[in-house]
Amino acid sequence: MKNKKAKTLEDAVSRIQDGATLLVGGFGQPGVPEVLIDGVCDLKRRDLTIVTNNAGTGHSGIARLFEEGCVGKLVCSFPWAKESFVFKELYDAGKIELEIVPQGTMAERMRAAGAGLGGFYTPTAVGTDLAEGKETKTIDGKDYVLEMPLRGDFALIKAYKVDPRGNLIYRKTGRNFNPIMAMAADHTIVEVEADVAMDELDPEVIVTPGVFVDTYYITGWYEIGKERNAS
């Protein structure tokens, strides 16, 4: 059986190259793979495209990735939160590109990529700025916008438990985008609190089947959003 467990943080993320597109899980702080993001920071990559809901908090996580100059473009739904000041500064200085996508469309575009679809028509954003330049179509008397699949070279996600096959379960609202992103990337890397033995996860309750998981790295529990001790 393929060993998907990364021994070190560097092993988990080192395939990521300059210019890669990374789908990064999390909504608010739950479900953000903070350890993996730090691992990517340490690689000092350049020109990454990051797809994630928020534009980072304070100076850690995604914000650190911005601050250290690793990111060329952000695709997100909610860029302008108070705590996303690092992103704002870079954006105002013209140092980072931004694509705003409605949150449900963002989730659905990744799901479409994962499901092998070429695109879909959504009622979201019809008639708005965010539909500009996009094909529209009237279907059964209702207007829709054509949206394209959004695929990552890598997904960086956070889960609660993993078994040796890479089957995942999540914890509460830490689930959010993570299962969708796991489906939508060429290579899915999981930060996970704990690993369990084979057969400990009931096949009825697995949220992300291991077929979507390429690599996982065990972090143990940590307080989200707080500074961690270096490992």
Place this chain on the structure above:
Amino acid sequence: MKNKKAKTLEDAVSRIQDGATLLVGGFGQPGVPEVLIDGVCDLKRRDLTIVTNNAGTGHSGIARLFEEGCVGKLVCSFPWAKESFVFKELYDAGKIELEIVPQGTMAERMRAAGAGLGGFYTPTAVGTDLAEGKETKTIDGKDYVLEMPLRGDFALIKAYKVDPRGNLIYRKTGRNFNPIMAMAADHTIVEVEADVAMDELDPEVIVTPGVFVDTYYITGWYEIGKERNAS
């Protein structure tokens, strides 16, 4: 709290009127709501459209619905199994209409309906008879067929356990189309083996949230595909 529990089989299904479109769960025999189907048979409705994977087995379940003249049209992926002889006879006699849909497209069309989408582009069936008359589009150099959402007036599904909110879990391959159909109908009716008290289903393992469930009817366990004692 709204009481979704039907006291009798008739209460569970009696809203169904002539001409309604019914999404009926199951693949093979697991997950087929046989008791609900018998309930619909007893209503003696006419001109129903049935969306389900198979064309019935022997003389019971969906096959009984065909045999009693309730169905005007079948939408399915696998009509010509040996055991679907009742359907074949009606079809050959010109008494029933048939729409064949690739199985994955059928699932995705229902999901699209449930997710409020206007349609989607799929690589499935490109260049085949089943794409005839459908719009095609080349996206990023690959050809796709436009498929439309498939919505039901009712979904008739089978689940394993239900709580008072209508939250559902399924059992093994009895899951199949059921969760998708629950999302895609105006009114979802569930046949379910057992009901459990509030808080007995872990919110992490619920497959179909109760928001998709309108009515459920408890049947207890029965041997699938076998004649049942009248209740």
Place this chain on the structure above:
Amino acid sequence: MSDEQTNLLTRQQIAARAAQDMEDGWLVNLGIGMPTMIPAFIPKGRDVMFHSENGLIGMGPPPAEGEADQDLISAGKELVTMVSGGAFVHHADSFAIARGGRLDCAVLGAFEVAANGDLCNWRLPNQTSGSVGGAMDIAAGSKRVFAMMTHTTRDGAAKIVAERTYPLTAGGVVTRIFTNMAVISVTPDGLVLDEVAPGLSADEVQAVTGAPLIMNAVGEIAVAA
């Protein structure tokens, strides 16, 4: 100047009024800000479930001291709890609920609402972008959209207008408007002034509203003592 002196409803009073419209058995999504005050005012005996688009069905009140769970937050990123009978779903399923018409109601803040129900709440006209979040999906998909806001800008300009001037969030979706001055229904015939705050006249409300209000049987907003 306090709200009381000017006969304007407080934020709590607007939330309390909007809460009266939440019907038994509804699934409701609440936008960031004022709408999140609604759950505390749901009339007793009514069963209303709250959907939070980050995958939480059955959002409950903030946790008691010391009982917060860092993995349980609302779409507004506040620590919350979960009620009995809730479920967790992922983001695509959560928005399938919203876009697929399973939300009985969404209560959203607004910069501007037009007489035809156009909702503008994601971007200011002088900004090049905004934080859209899930607003467009939820506004486009919900069975009903209630706008909840102050009746005018701080400068006293109308936020309820004949035709929108702000960037659109979703067209023709708002069904009712709850402000610190009035309750207004959006109908095919135009805006209907249903209720005014105690001490205000219908004409006073019309004076700060940018579209004509139909006034048939204007009631008074019931405000708890």
Place this chain on the structure above:
Amino acid sequence: MSDEQTNLLTRQQIAARAAQDMEDGWLVNLGIGMPTMIPAFIPKGRDVMFHSENGLIGMGPPPAEGEADQDLISAGKELVTMVSGGAFVHHADSFAIARGGRLDCAVLGAFEVAANGDLCNWRLPNQTSGSVGGAMDIAAGSKRVFAMMTHTTRDGAAKIVAERTYPLTAGGVVTRIFTNMAVISVTPDGLVLDEVAPGLSADEVQAVTGAPLIMNAVGEIAVAA
């Protein structure tokens, strides 16, 4: 006449040969019929997981006597078991796996395969419809599609042809063909005859094949004693 007398492989032998191509770590979908015989022949030590499109990841062998579970079946509607580390998913997720490119291989029966990899396996030309099941989705989405079939029809007509004459299942998808006479790869240059059954010559295979076969280094199919 028995297969042995005519140097044709038995169904088991075709399955055993195809099983050799199942690589360690693969996720594989097996079509109805002959392909379902493959799991028994996977070489020891290779980890191959089987996907059944009715929502079963990790399909295992048929249950032991008395241990069948009525809710656990394959896409071919036979009672099966589940291996350790499997998972159940619903139909949309199951086909997301197939269409989304997570199947390393699908092994499907075929009526006809063309030199360009066109797969025809869902409907006979003289029928007005067929039971498509999941064949089109799986064939269109899998990273590799292996066709597994008798080399000719019962009447001896070629099933491997220059251009398809049967209704299409998916265009240009077949990567390798396993028959009772040969193993053939579909390449941009055309069909390459990789191996022939013991006792058969390459020319004998070409004689019953409807498209030219490239013959560079033709091996012999290894058959267990």
